[in-house]
Structures are given as C-alpha cells and as structure tokens.
Amino acid sequence: MPSPPGNNTAPAAGHCAHPSSGNLHPTETWVIAYWVDGLADGLYHYQSREHRLEWRASSLTASETPGLWLGFSSIHWREAWKYGERALRYCQLDMGHVLAALAYASALFGWQPRLVNLDHDTASHCLGLDRAEEFAGVEPEEAEVIVAMHVPEPGAVPVPPREWDEWSGLPSKLDPNPLYAWPVIAEAAEATRGEPPLASSPPVRGSSTGLASRPRGNDGIAATAVILKRRSAQAFDGVSTLPLACFRRLLASVLPGGSPVWDMWTATPRVHPVLFVHRVEGVAPGLYILPRSEAGVADLGAAMRGEFEWAPADSDLPLYRLIAANAQRSARTVSCHQDIAAHGAFTVMFVAEFAAPIAENPAAWRHLHWEAGMLGHCLTLEAEAAGWRGTGIGCFFDDADHDILGLQDERYQVIYHYAIGMPLDDTRITTLPAYD
Ligand SMILES: Cc1cc2nc3c(=O)[nH]c(=O)nc-3n(C[C@H](O)[C@H](O)[C@H](O)COP(=O)(O)O)c2cc1C
Numbered sequence: 238m239p240s241p242p243g244n245n246t247a248p249a250a251g252h253c254a255h256p257s258s259g260n261l262h263p264t265e266t267w268v269i270a271y272w273v274d275g276l277a278d279g280l281y282h283y284q285s286r287e288h289r290l291e292w293r294a295s296s297l298t299a300s301e302t303p304g305l306w307l308g309f310s311s312i313h314w315r316e317a318w319k320y321g322e323r324a325l326r327y328c329q330l331d332m333g334h335v336l337a338a339l340a341y342a343s344a345l346f347g348w349q350p351r352l353v354n355l356d357h358d359t360a361s362h363c364l365g366l367d368r369a370e371e372f373a374g375v376e377p378e379e380a381e382v383i384v385a386m387h388v389p390e391p392g393a394v395p396v397p398p399r400e401w402d403e404w405s406g407l408p409s410k411l412d413p414n415p416l417y418a419w420p421v422i423a424e425a426a427e428a429t430r431g432e433p434p435l436a437s438s439p440p441v442r443g444s445s446t447g448l449a450s451r452p453r454g455n456d457g458i459a460a461t462a463v464i465l466k467r468r469s470a471q472a473f474d475g476v477s478t479l480p481l482a483c484f485r486r487l488l489a490s491v492l493p494g495g496s497p498v499w500d501m502w503t504a505t506p507r508v509h510p511v512l513f514v515h516r517v518e519g520v521a522p523g524l525y526i527l528p529r530s531e532a533g534v535a536d537l538g539a540a541m542r543g544e545f546e547w548a549p550a551d552s553d554l555p556l557y558r559l560i561a562a563n564a565q566r567s568a569r570t571v572s573c574h575q576d577i578a579a580h581g582a583f584t585v586m587f588v589a590e591f592a593a594p595i596a597e598n599p600a601a602w603r604h605l606h607w608e609a610g611m612l613g614h615c616l617t618l619e620a621e622a623a624g625w626r627g628t629g630i631g632c633f634f635d636d637a638d639h640d641i642l643g644l645q646d647e648r649y650q651v652i653y654h655y656a657i658g659m660p661l662d663d664t665r666i667t668t669l670p671a672y673d
Pocket of ligand 1: 258334631
C-alpha cells in the first residue's frame, strides 16, 4: 500500500483526541488569538506533528477586547487518494468528531464554545485559505467552521478579525504524483458551502450530564485521561455483555442535554440512532431506535416498515424496539462485512433526515455528517470512560440499510455506522504517550 500523502503533517504515533477515517486526519486547525497570554495577537496554524502553533499572520486592526477562535478546514486529498469520492463524506464525519472533541475538552475548562455564523468565503478569508497565489499548485484546503472559544455575554458570539498582514509560511504540497483526480469532490464541496446552523435555542450552561460534568469516571479515571487514552477498537471479544446502566448512559449522552456537545450544537436534532443490539444486559437482541426529537418519532414511524413493533424499551429514554432478532449477521453484512459490527455489544446506524433539510439549505449535507460524527464521539468517550470502546464505521452499504429499515426514498439516509464493544487489544501494537 502506498504511504498516505501528507503523512508529514499527520499526528505522530500515539494518541489523538479524535478518530479519523483511515487514520488520514484531513482536518486542519487554525487559532486566532487576541490578548491570549503567551501569544502575540494573530492567526496561527496548529502543527500536529510537533504539537505547536505556527505563526501565520498578524492582525491589521488592534482589538479592544480579548478573543480566541479555533478555525477548522479539510484537505480532501488526504482522504481522496485512498477513498476516492467517499472522501468528502469522511472529511465531514471527521469534522463532527473534531467538534465533539472540542466541546468535551472545553467543558473541562468551564468554557462554552459557540459556532460563528460566517459564510464559507468569509471563513475562508479569516483563515487565509483564499490566498490563491500561495495555494497555487498545492492541494486546496476547504474552510469548514470557526468556533468562538471566548463568549463574553450570552447570545453575542464574537466574530473573528478578517484582515491580516505580514503573512508567513506556505502550504506544503502533499502528493507530487496523484494517481487519480476526483473532480466531483470539489463540485460537491462548492455546492454544500454555507453558514453553520443557527441555534434553535440558546445553550443552557451546565445542562449536560455527560462525561465532562463527571470529571472522575466510575473507576476513578480523570476525564482528561479518558479523552487522551481514547482509541478505536480494532476487534471486539464477541462475548462480553454491556451492563444495562452503561448502555443507558451511552444512549443518554446522544440526547439533547446529555453531553457538552449539545451545549455547543444546539440545532434541532436531525440524526437518529438505529441500533443492532447484540449483547446488552436485560435488552433482548434486535433492532432498536432512539429518535432524538419528538418529530423524529412520528415521521420515522411513517417512513419505516409498517410491521416494526415500536415497543417502548426503556422507562426514561425514548428507546423503542423495532424487532427482536439475532442481528449480528445483518449488522456485519451491512457494515461492509466487518466483524466489529457483529462482535460488540451493539452497532448503530445513524439515520439522517436528509432530503428536506438539504433542499432548504445545501450546507445541511455537511452539517448532518458533523452531527453523526458528534454522535459517534459521544458514544466513544462514554464507552471509553466505562472501560468499553467504540469504532466508527464509515464503510457500510446504505441501500442494504434502507432495505432493513424499509426506507423507500431520500427523506432519510443512513450516513454513518458505529460499533461499541469490549476491545481485544492487538499486542503487537505499542501505544506511545501523546506528544512525547
Ligand atoms: C469517519 C470514520 C470512519 C471510520 N471507518 C472505519 C471502518 O469502516 N472500519 C474500521 O475498522 N475503522 C474505522 N474507523 C476508525 C479509524 O480507522 C481509526 O479512527 C483510525 O485508524 C485512527 O485510530 P484511532 O481512532 O485509534 O486513533 C473510522 C473512523 C472514522 C472517524
């Protein structure tokens, strides 16, 4: 297998706070700082390999107030050289994991990050990604979102500065010999540009009941340690049964208010988990659904198979059993025949409300994938805190998923899978300390 282009900027061996499809890490991070101790005011690029900031530009205008923003962008080629057209989806799912990782980490500091409502071109300009002469001849970098880390008053999300001076640094060429071109990726990226979704309601500080509000997990592991020791399981043991209390806590984390993520991402939930339950204490194996909104219950019920039971399966959570069955073989088949989908405690299909939100705003296509990535991240961190583990499954057969669910048209679309189980460690692999 050829080595990944852009390997020079992938994280060094060891931990990374978020998983990445194919371990290709297409997401770049930018920092805009005003009045931050130890940093000159300006725009910086996060250099993951060295775990440090690279100076990029200074601000033309002085600020009278402090400000700190993180900007994110995707380099599609990091995924495309390996995954072709699927790269765009994977970049967006990764982006969701990154946003969720940011929300959890911020909560540990008592910060409440907010998405800045900027259109794509403005965000690109703020991050210096529209400097055509510098990007000539290198792989393009697509602005995704800017997040304000310092929000002085409720409701007022500060906008980052846009005009920079004294530029330094140049983007590197990742792949001098690309074997293929996937022009549809650039077309689809352009067609899905737009502002991040507006909050449906102001976030409620401290509303979450998730990991970050419990800095010490049951087994005494600090939340920071959980965040940093997170890895994706490569295999599950196929026998362990997930305790019911743990299952319920994982499910609660993906519901509004269940994790710091939903304090940052307050838009109406549009992605709903459907679970293949294999080995969960007191829960019969089968297919279950956890609609994340009231509307989700009614509309999904109408769109899915008429013969589904919709039997309430929990006294508190909106969990419904659709059908009792041993679902291991189905879960494995629809997850590109990957054993991790059958050998864990449960595997999730994330079903997105699709056609309507995208017709209203094409950028919703990206945001739905972010939401799915965030959901996976909540499951993964909560599982990790309890001594279990998760793995994202970007390779799945959506038509087969839709057959199982009876989905006939594009109103709904499965956009991601996730598996949770008791990991089997590969003893041949050594994990190094993060950023040694
Ligand atoms: C969007 C996404 C899709 C993924 N798809 C798969 C998959 O289909 N099969 C798999 O075994 N791992 C999958 N992974 C896990 C990655 O391979 C894993 O995150 C990566 O190798 C880095 O390892 P780490 O998470 O332990 O840091 C996926 C991860 C993400 C974020």
